Amino acid sequence: MEKSNKFSEFVVDDEHQPWLPQATLRFGYLYPQIEVMVDGSIVRFAGPGAEEPALKQEFQFCLYRQKIFEQTLPLRKALIEGVTGLAGRSS
Secondary structure (H helix, E strand, C coil), rough: CCCCCCEEEEEEEEEHHHHHHHHHHHHHCCCCCEEEEEECCCCEEEECCCCCHHHHHHHHHHHHHHHHHHHHHHHHHHHHHHHHHHCCCCC
C-alpha cells in the first residue's frame, strides 16, 4: 500500500499575522504528523490527513487563542497585582 502525502493551504488575514508564529508552534505540538509551512500569509499543511477541513479549523483556533492570550495578558497581570497587592512588582 502506497503512502500518499496530501497538501492543503489557506491564507491568514493581515489582522492575525502577529500571532502566526506562536500559533504555528502550538499547532505543531498538537499535530506532530502534519508539517506546517508558512510563506508570508499563506499556511500550507503537508502529511497524512492534511486535506481534512478540521485541520484548518484547529489551526485557526490556535491562532485566535494566541491572540486572546496576548491581548488579555496586561489585564490579567493588573488583576493579579490588584488582588495580591503586588502592584508594580511584576514588571
